Amino acid sequence: MRSLLVLPAIALLVAAPAPAPPKPKTPSEIVAEAPVAAWQAIDPADLLVMDLKGGGRVVIQLAPAFAPVHVGNIRALARAGYWQGAAIYRVQDNYVAQWGNGESEKPWPAGVNAKPPAEYARPLKGLTVHPLGFSDAYAPRAGFVDGWPMTYDPKTGTASLTHCYASVGVGRDLSPDTGTGGELYAVIGHAPRHLDRNIAVVGRVIEGIDRLSSLPRGTEALGFYKERSSDVPIERIILASEITAADRPAFEYLGTQSAAFGTFVRARANRQDDFFIRPAGGVDVCNAPVPVRRKPA
Amino acid sequence: MRSLLVLPAIALLVAAPAPAPPKPKTPSEIVAEAPVAAWQAIDPADLLVMDLKGGGRVVIQLAPAFAPVHVGNIRALARAGYWQGAAIYRVQDNYVAQWGNGESEKPWPAGVNAKPPAEYARPLKGLTVHPLGFSDAYAPRAGFVDGWPMTYDPKTGTASLTHCYASVGVGRDLSPDTGTGGELYAVIGHAPRHLDRNIAVVGRVIEGIDRLSSLPRGTEALGFYKERSSDVPIERIILASEITAADRPAFEYLGTQSAAFGTFVRARANRQDDFFIRPAGGVDVCNAPVPVRRKPA
Numbered sequence: 001m002r003s004l005l006v007l008p009a010i011a012l013l014v015a016a017p018a019p020a021p022p023k024p025k026t027p028s029e030i031v032a033e034a035p036v037a038a039w040q041a042i043d044p045a046d047l048l049v050m051d052l053k054g055g056g057r058v059v060i061q062l063a064p065a066f067a068p069v070h071v072g073n074i075r076a077l078a079r080a081g082y083w084q085g086a087a088i089y090r091v092q093d094n095y096v097a098q099w100g101n102g103e104s105e106k107p108w109p110a111g112v113n114a115k116p117p118a119e120y121a122r123p124l125k126g127l128t129v130h131p132l133g134f135s136d137a138y139a140p141r142a143g144f145v146d147g148w149p150m151t152y153d154p155k156t157g158t159a160s161l162t163h164c165y166a167s168v169g170v171g172r173d174l175s176p177d178t179g180t181g182g183e184l185y186a187v188i189g190h191a192p193r194h195l196d197r198n199i200a201v202v203g204r205v206i207e208g209i210d211r212l213s214s215l216p217r218g219t220e221a222l223g224f225y226k227e228r229s230s231d232v233p234i235e236r237i238i239l240a241s242e243i244t245a246a247d248r249p250a251f252e253y254l255g256t257q258s259a260a261f262g263t264f265v266r267a268r269a270n271r272q273d274d275f276f277i278r279p280a281g282g283v284d285v286c287n288a289p290v291p292v293r294r295k296p297a
Numbered sequence: 298m299r300s301l302l303v304l305p306a307i308a309l310l311v312a313a314p315a316p317a318p319p320k321p322k323t324p325s326e327i328v329a330e331a332p333v334a335a336w337q338a339i340d341p342a343d344l345l346v347m348d349l350k351g352g353g354r355v356v357i358q359l360a361p362a363f364a365p366v367h368v369g370n371i372r373a374l375a376r377a378g379y380w381q382g383a384a385i386y387r388v389q390d391n392y393v394a395q396w397g398n399g400e401s402e403k404p405w406p407a408g409v410n411a412k413p414p415a416e417y418a419r420p421l422k423g424l425t426v427h428p429l430g431f432s433d434a435y436a437p438r439a440g441f442v443d444g445w446p447m448t449y450d451p452k453t454g455t456a457s458l459t460h461c462y463a464s465v466g467v468g469r470d471l472s473p474d475t476g477t478g479g480e481l482y483a484v485i486g487h488a489p490r491h492l493d494r495n496i497a498v499v500g501r502v503i504e505g506i507d508r509l510s511s512l513p514r515g516t517e518a519l520g521f522y523k524e525r526s527s528d529v530p531i532e533r534i535i536l537a538s539e540i541t542a543a544d545r546p547a548f549e550y551l552g553t554q555s556a557a558f559g560t561f562v563r564a565r566a567n568r569q570d571d572f573f574i575r576p577a578g579g580v581d582v583c584n585a586p587v588p589v590r591r592k593p594a
Contacts, residue, residue, distance in 0.1 A: 093507040094462050120575070135432040137579040165391050165487040175574045189510075190462040190487050190583050194568050197575045210390040210514040213486075217507040271491050277472045278417070278494045282434040284581065286487050 024272040027264055031291045034260035039252040040147065041295065046071075047240035048078060048203065049249065050099075052088075053233040058208035059240075059249060060168050060186075061292070063148060065127075066161050067119040067200045070170050073112050073181035074202060078239050080109030082182065087231035088215065092223025094189030097212040098171055099234060100182050108180065118178050119200045121158040129159075130256045134269065134282040138162075138193045142285040144256035144265075147292075148204075149285045151196065161201035164191045164286035168203040188213040191286040206251055206292040250295035264291065321569040324561055328588045331557035336549040337444065338592065343368075344537035345375060345500070346546065347396075349385075350530040355505035356537075356546060357465050357483075358589070360445060362424075363458050364416040364497045367467050370409050370478035371499060375536050377406030379479065384528035385512065389520025391486030394509040395468055396531060397479050405477065415475050416497045418455040426456075427553045431566065431579040435459075435490045439582040441553035441562075444589075445501075446582045448493065458498035461488045461583035465500040485510040488583040503548055503589045547592035561588065 025033070048060040064071040077083065083101065090098040108114055129143040129152060136142035139151030145159065152159040163169065167187045172179030178200055186205050205212070215232060218225040225231055240248050254261050268288040270279035322330070345357040361368040374380065380398065387395035405411055426440040426449060433439035436448030442456065449456040460466065464484045469476030475497060483502050502509070512529060515522040522528055537545050551558050565585040567576035 091511075093510060118574075134434040137431040137433070137581045138577045139579075174571045191581075193584060194565070194573070194577050194580065196577065198568075198573050213390060214388075214511055214513055216511055268491070271495075274471045276491070276495050277415075280435045280491050280493065282436075283491065284434040284488075287490060 025263075025267065026273045027267045027271075030260060030264045030267055031254060034254055034258065034291075038255050038258035038260045039293075040255045042206075042251045042253060044241035044243075044248060044250070045075065045239060047249065047251065048074065048237060049240055049243065050237045051235040052211060053235045056208060056211040058186075058211050059206050059251070060203045061147075061206045061251070061253075062203040063161060063201065065146065066122055066148070066150075066159075067170075067202045069113050069116040070119055070179070070181045070200045070202050073116065074184075075239060076109060076111035077182060078237050079242065080111075082106065082109055083234060083237040086234045086237070088212070088234065089218075089228075089231045090185070090222065090224045091188070091212070091215045091218050093217045095187070095192060095223065096185040097188050097215060098183060098185035099232075100171065100184060102183070106182075108182075112180060114180060116178050116180065116200070118176070120197045121160045124152050124154070124157045124159045127152075127159055128257060130261065130265075132265065132283070132285050132288070134284070136285060138196060144261070144285075144290060147253040147256055147290050149288075149290065151285070160197050162191065162285055163187055163193055163195045163199075163201060164204070164289065165189070166205040166209045166289075167191075167201055168205060169195065170200040170202055172199065186212050191284075193286075206253075207249075207294075251292055252295050254291040256290060261290070264288070322560075322564065323570050324564045324568075327557060327561045327564055328551060331551055331555065331588075335552050335555035335557045336590075337552045339548045339550060341538035341540075341545060341547070342372065342536060343500075344546065344548065345371060345534060346537055346540065347534045348532040349508060350532045353505060353508040355483075355508050356503050356548070357500045358444075358503045358548070358550075359500040360458060360498065362443065363419055363445070363447075363456075364467075364499045366410050366413040367416055367476070367478045367497045367499050370413065371481075372536060373406060373408035374479060375534050376539065377408075379403065379406055380531060380534040383531045383534070385509070385531065386515075386525075386528045387482070387519065387521045388485070388509070388512045388515050390514045392484070392489060392520065393482040394485050394512060395480060395482035397468065397481060399480070403479075405479075409477060411477060413475050413477065413497070415473070417494045418457045421449050421451065421454045421456045424449075424456055425554060427558065427562075429562070429580070429582050429585070431581070433582060435493060441558070441582075441587060444550040444553055444587050446585075446587065448582070457494050459488065459582055460484055460490055460492045460496075460498065461501070461586065462486070463502040463506045463586075464488075464498055465502060466492065467497040467499055469496065483509050488581075490583075503550075504546075504591075548589055549592050551588040553587060558587075561585070
């Protein structure tokens with residue numbers, strides 16, 4: 001794309017013009033200017049760090065408020081080194097990248113609940129929701145809670161995390177199996193919202209999703225790699241809380257109750273950058289990703 | 298994921314059980330069983346074939362009913378060999394892959410309109426819409442026309458193509474520039490619906506989108522590759538109608554007015570495969586992609 005563009009010269013004005021209305025801020029300007037107090041630190045025990053053997057790091061924020069048993073499993077598996085020798089073995093275009101120990105029948109380490117409950121929804125009570133403010137095709141309401149995109153139903157009093165780009169869920173077999181957390185996937189395509197309330201969403205990739213999304217797609221059914229030699233080996237999966245302080249990555253998210261986040265969502269729904277000519281007047285819950293950043297030093 | 302699964306044994310039935318209700322069909326079963334008459338051939342003049350130098354083919358279906366001038370340009374550019382030496386030079390994660398001649402100032406071949414009108418919407422009149430039947434966050438109504446996902450507004454009488462995964466649009470500078478079609482992009486992430494009605498959508502990738510979505514992401518702003526040596530060279534871009542009959546690829550889509558397509562959309566909105574426990578009761582227009590296949594021999 002060629003760069004260009006000069007504003008049309010204003011001419012023939014006899015009197016001094018009234019000051020132009022302030023130019024609307026872009027979503028990224030709003031995030032950049034958000035006050036320090038609007039940012040919430042992420043607990044290092046909620047950060048799962050996956051280092052790939054070929055280089056590259058993927059950092060996942062866990063969601064214990066929505067899937068406490070599955071997240072407990074994931075923490076126990078990480079601490080026990082369960083994923084030593086694990087690999088990414090499935091990459092399905094416009095869907096998911098999935099990793100774990102695959103077909104190996106590694107025994108569960110201590111502290112793992114082999115049959116977790118179906119943590120697909122939780123009570124709405126106790127959650128302070130920032131409503132999206134626009135309709136959702138999949139649920140009565142959509143919004144955000146503590147940094148997470150979610151849907152809720154005031155009638156049933158339940159809330160669920162949504163499957164958005166970079167969301168992380170628990171691979172499972174047919175219902176009523178809920179998976180343990182030993183096999184995880186991340187969404188690398190258009191939000192597969194039909195999985196909401198059918199799978200335990202346990203987190204989201206907050207750094208390095210491109211390491212997963214740019215992997216070669218598997219050629220077998222469901223995107224499984226045909227040969228084990230195509231698998232992408234994982235060097236280690238570790239909780240940030242287990243990494244020495246000097247090396248520990250630290251992240252924060254834009255608090256979804258902050259004024260800045262409200263402004264951000266409205267700007268995502270009404271793009272007025274110079275590029276846009278018709279703001280949509282709406283946005284879906286997966287197209288206003290909660291801003292995350294490395295904690296400034 | 299381990300496979301498993303045994304149905305619970307049915308026991309203690311004294312009388313013969315009533316026959317089980319027929320198992321609901323999955324979306325892919327519905328597509329596989331759609332009658333021949335439900336499939337619509339795609340005109341070879343609407344098929345743009347992009348072969349990458351490193352191997353790999355990307356096939357784009359063009360949408361002349363929505364962006365006739367831009368599509369006319371694209372056909373003229375392909376016929377003139379305008380893209381000889383072109384490359385993919387921008388891959389932005391969860392957004393787009395973009396290609397063309399980039400910063401080169403190649404003159405427009407004959408037949409190219411250098412300043413096309415803003416083909417961001419067209420009259421609704423004359424279109425036979427299959428309504429999606431579920432709410433849309435971005436427009437009054439969503440649906441499908443002649444194989445295309447779209448939105449429409451009965452009040453203004455306009456219709457627009459949507460930005461879904463694999464949609465192809467025309468790169469442009471700031472408004473009122475509309476681009477020519479010389480620089481194109483394909484969506485490789487969650488549907489960036491805020492671009493609807495702000496850019497000319499000219500088609501969609503119907504084969505080989507994974508060739509674009511699995512490319513390394515560019516490290517510069519907006520996903521541009523830093524070095525020209527990172528660009529992904531394009532061998533040729535040609536209309537299928539210009540390829541000799543023996544080598545010409547042929548595709549067809551599931552007619553969006555067919556009964557099979559209606560059944561398909563309902564099944565996408567109400568997944569009842571054995572895997573699912575709670576059908577969503579809804580779907581967004583980008584999560585029910587119009588089925589396309591190679592024309593059976």
